[in-house]
Amino acid sequence: MATKPDSVFRSLDRKAAAIVEFTLRQYRTRTSTWVVLGVGFTALALIFLIYIDVMASEFESVDNDGDSFDTDGDGYPTGQERKLGTDPFSDESHPGMFDPPIEPEPASKYINEDGFDWDVTASFGEQSTGYDDDGDCLNSNRTASQKDTNENGIPCDIIIQRSTSPTGEIVIQIFADEGVDEDPDEDAYTREAIHLGFVLSIGKLGFVLLLGIFLPLFMATGLIRDEMTSGTMHYMLAKPVARTEVFLYRTLGYLGIVWPYVIVLGILGALVSGFVGSGDDFFRFADLGVWLAIVFATMMATLVYGMLFNALGVLWKYGIILAIPFAAWELGMALLSMGAPDATILRFSVIGWALMIIDSVAMMVWPNLDTFILMGEWGGGGQGSDIFGSSSLQGSVPLSFFSSKPGLGLSAFASTIVATLVLLIQAVVFWFIGGALFKGKEIQ
Amino acid sequence: MIPDFDQQGQAQTKEWTPEVQAPAILLENVSKSYGRIFALSNITLALNGGVTGILGMNGAGKSTLFNLLMGKIKASQGSIKLFGTNPWKNPAPYARVGFVPEHEKMYDWMTAHGFVSTFARLNGLTRDEAGIEADRVLEFVGLTDVAYKKIGEFSKGMRQRVKIAHALVNDPELIILDEPLQGCDPLARTTIMNVIRELGKMGRTVLVSSHILQEIERITEQIVILHQGRLLALGNLHSIRERLDQIPHRISIEAENPKALAKDIIDIDEVFGISFPDGRNVSIQTHNLGAIHARLPKIIVENGHKVSSIDNPDDDLASILGYLTSGGRV
Numbered sequence: 172m173a174t175k176p177d178s179v180f181r182s183l184d185r186k187a188a189a190i191v192e193f194t195l196r197q198y199r200t201r202t203s204t205w206v207v208l209g210v211g212f213t214a215l216a217l218i219f220l221i222y223i224d225v226m227a228s229e230f231e232s233v234d235n236d237g238d239s240f241d242t243d244g245d246g247y248p249t250g251q252e253r254k255l256g257t258d259p260f261s262d263e264s265h266p267g268m269f270d271p272p273i274e275p276e277p278a279s280k281y282i283n284e285d286g287f288d289w290d291v292t293a294s295f296g297e298q299s300t301g302y303d304d305d306g307d308c309l310n311s312n313r314t315a316s317q318k319d320t321n322e323n324g325i326p327c328d329i330i331i332q333r334s335t336s337p338t339g340e341i342v343i344q345i346f347a348d349e350g351v352d353e354d355p356d357e358d359a360y361t362r363e364a365i366h367l368g369f370v371l372s373i374g375k376l377g378f379v380l381l382l383g384i385f386l387p388l389f390m391a392t393g394l395i396r397d398e399m400t401s402g403t404m405h406y407m408l409a410k411p412v413a414r415t416e417v418f419l420y421r422t423l424g425y426l427g428i429v430w431p432y433v434i435v436l437g438i439l440g441a442l443v444s445g446f447v448g449s450g451d452d453f454f455r456f457a458d459l460g461v462w463l464a465i466v467f468a469t470m471m472a473t474l475v476y477g478m479l480f481n482a483l484g485v486l487w488k489y490g491i492i493l494a495i496p497f498a499a500w501e502l503g504m505a506l507l508s509m510g511a512p513d514a515t516i517l518r519f520s521v522i523g524w525a526l527m528i529i530d531s532v533a534m535m536v537w538p539n540l541d542t543f544i545l546m547g548e549w550g551g552g553g554q555g556s557d558i559f560g561s562s563s564l565q566g567s568v569p570l571s572f573f574s575s576k577p578g579l580g581l582s583a584f585a586s587t588i589v590a591t592l593v594l595l596i597q598a599v600v601f602w603f604i605g606g607a608l609f610k611g612k613e614i615q
Numbered sequence: 616m617i618p619d620f621d622q623q624g625q626a627q628t629k630e631w632t633p634e635v636q637a638p639a640i641l642l643e644n645v646s647k648s649y650g651r652i653f654a655l656s657n658i659t660l661a662l663n664g665g666v667t668g669i670l671g672m673n674g675a676g677k678s679t680l681f682n683l684l685m686g687k688i689k690a691s692q693g694s695i696k697l698f699g700t701n702p703w704k705n706p707a708p709y710a711r712v713g714f715v716p717e718h719e720k721m722y723d724w725m726t727a728h729g730f731v732s733t734f735a736r737l738n739g740l741t742r743d744e745a746g747i748e749a750d751r752v753l754e755f756v757g758l759t760d761v762a763y764k765k766i767g768e769f770s771k772g773m774r775q776r777v778k779i780a781h782a783l784v785n786d787p788e789l790i791i792l793d794e795p796l797q798g799c800d801p802l803a804r805t806t807i808m809n810v811i812r813e814l815g816k817m818g819r820t821v822l823v824s825s826h827i828l829q830e831i832e833r834i835t836e837q838i839v840i841l842h843q844g845r846l847l848a849l850g851n852l853h854s855i856r857e858r859l860d861q862i863p864h865r866i867s868i869e870a871e872n873p874k875a876l877a878k879d880i881i882d883i884d885e886v887f888g889i890s891f892p893d894g895r896n897v898s899i900q901t902h903n904l905g906a907i908h909a910r911l912p913k914i915i916v917e918n919g920h921k922v923s924s925i926d927n928p929d930d931d932l933a934s935i936l937g938y939l940t941s942g943g944r945v
Contacts, residue, residue: 184742185737190737197724402716402720407737408686409712410738412706413706615688
């Protein structure tokens with residue numbers, strides 16, 4: 172019958188393409204497909220709206236070091252007096268007595284006047300960084316020992332020290348000279364932290380967890396089972412196609428609708444966060460790498476869960492009930508991976524590996540993410556900028572929760588490759604299990 | 616386990632070396648049990664060529680037999696071979712088989728052409744080839760006019776014909792039809808019967824099941840009778856029928872003037888009783904059905920009786936089964 176020579180495409184045009192195409196068309200005719208896809212879209216759209224709203228709001232700027240106040244009532248803010256070397260606690264001493272006299276500066280100039288100037292390169296050991304922008308440390312009136320309170324011989328710097336505790340955990344300590352980087356810009360930091368935290372959290376929870384589990388739960392569980400129940404499986408099995416192949420091609424058909432959907436939502440997310448996100452640029456191109464990782468991780472998750480849930484559907488008429496404990500387990504693992512990304516138990520989950528892809532790529536795309544979180548948690552080193560008396564900047568705690576380090580001890584790139592391979596192996600294993608179950612199934 | 620990479624319609628090519636001499640169907644001591652209930656017990660059967668009717672009441676094991684042949688279920692005992700290959704282990708023989716399932720459920724959202732061509736591609740045809748083949752088989756079953764209408768809009772008979780078309784698309788050597796006439800209107804019934812007979816003439820092995828004797832009788836003479844999971848009889852329907860004719864039978868004739876007709880019929884030697892169930896019918900009792908049927912038309916024509924129907928109420932599967940299971944005593 173074949174008169175033309177066979178190309179790869181002509182070969183695939185036969186059984187595989189027929190079942191994939193058939194499955195796609197079958198999804199299209201079902202209301203449930205559109206309901207599931209619509210609910211997923213609505214849920215994510217709501218989160219995007221909340222994000223847009225947050226990014227549009229102002230964050231209160233806090234004067235961490237209190238130098239915008241005029242403590243002694245001489246009309247000069249403390250910061251200006253410190254910089255110029257007069258006594259901020261005495262109205263007898265102020266820059267107005269200089270020759271020529273210096274006019275007082277507005278107090279607002281001494282809010283957020285000393286931001287982070289961190290350039291952290293060492294991943295281990297001790298490093299000196301930071302710069303005193305407002306001159307309250309480098310002030311010429313101060314003695315050498317006053318300028319070097321952390322006693323490393325460098326005046327007005329910050330020491331970041333990474334060491335290993337006896338239990339093997341990495342401990343980071345920050346020793347800052349008094350008055351260095353002590354009054355950062357809260358609004359800018361919080362805006363950036365919320366943006367990064369949003370991209371990571373919607374990527375991990377919204378895409379990988381929500382879409383990654385619920386799309387397969389509702390769309391893959393019945394791939395084989397529904398046909399078996401309705402009796403239409405007879406048509407397919409009366410053809411010279413191995414059941415394992417039917418299982419595979421049906422799953423591919425499911426991916427044919429789920430993957431484009433995930434990609435479209437990913438593009439939407441990248442556009443929204445790229446335009447609305449913090450920063451002076453018109454569009455945040457740097458984040459696209461992370462969005463790519465989010466879409467890829469979600470695609471891998473829908474692949475593995477698709478195979479798994481399809482197999483569960485073959486196993487039992489009410490396969491969706493079997494799938495629910497898996498979904499609960501994966502939810503637990505997702506939360507665990509954010510708190511304890513090193514936990515060995517994560518290796519026995521799907522989502523642990525999928526999230527590792529996002530974390531690894533985030534490490535590559537945002538190389539300063541760790542430092543950024545560190546800055547926020549240190550927050551200028553002052554006391555009491557929030558109700559817990561911690562100096563941490565707003566946004567740093569959630570960001571630190573949602574970002575974690577891939578716990579394999581490998582480089583970010585290697586972790587991405589390993590995680591992808593593990594997910595592919597999981598998919599193949601579930602395919603074989605599902606195929607074997609289907610092969611042994613008697614169909615009435 | 617690995618997928619069929621060349622996609623040419625013969626899965627697991629390694630295992631599939633068609634035996635030229637192997638019969639289309641070969642069952643040896645096949646049993647299928649569900650727990651302690653035997654759906655089929657100890658069936659041995661070889662079929663090759665011609666149209667064979669599988670007769671049996673509901674629950675006799677017809678569908679179980681077909682499910683075994685189509686690799687849907689696994690035999691508890693014995694061996695099943697389609698063209699020499701066990702269909703449960705290897706779907707490759709289905710390249711030479713067409714199957715019309717009994718299930719009514721179809722993909723209502725597909726067009727007849729879409730359905731037939733999609734499933735044709737599972738036989739290893741490309742999209743273009745499948746389209747051409749679909750046109751061919753839809754013409755064969757007489758559905759060319761409605762080929763691009765949705766199956767959901769079809770009548771029962773048309774749906775059956777779509778199913779038959781789908782089974783014929785790979786030009787199979789063996790065609791298995793599970794109750795193809797069930798629920799069809801008389802016109803569709805005739806069309807389907809013609810199609811099946813035509814296939815027989817083309818030299819295909821056709822297996823068609825039914826629980827209605829007259830249906831099978833119009834299609835083929837070669838029958839297999841299943842009863843309670845056992846193979847009760849196998850062979851020519853007429854030889855079974857001839858023996859059956861020796862047992863007491865009723866013939867019911869609907870005529871304009873039953874009394875006058877009865878008067879003429881009573882002269883036939885083989886008739887041993889006549890009754891009038893109602894004003895329009897006359898019922899004859901006989902030991903020799905064949906002799907009556909040979910003489911009855913002549914009597915009716917010669918005496919100018921107006922007869923609207925002649926019916927053999929005993930001439931059905933139930934009475935054949937009754938006869939066969941009682942060991943010939945009725």
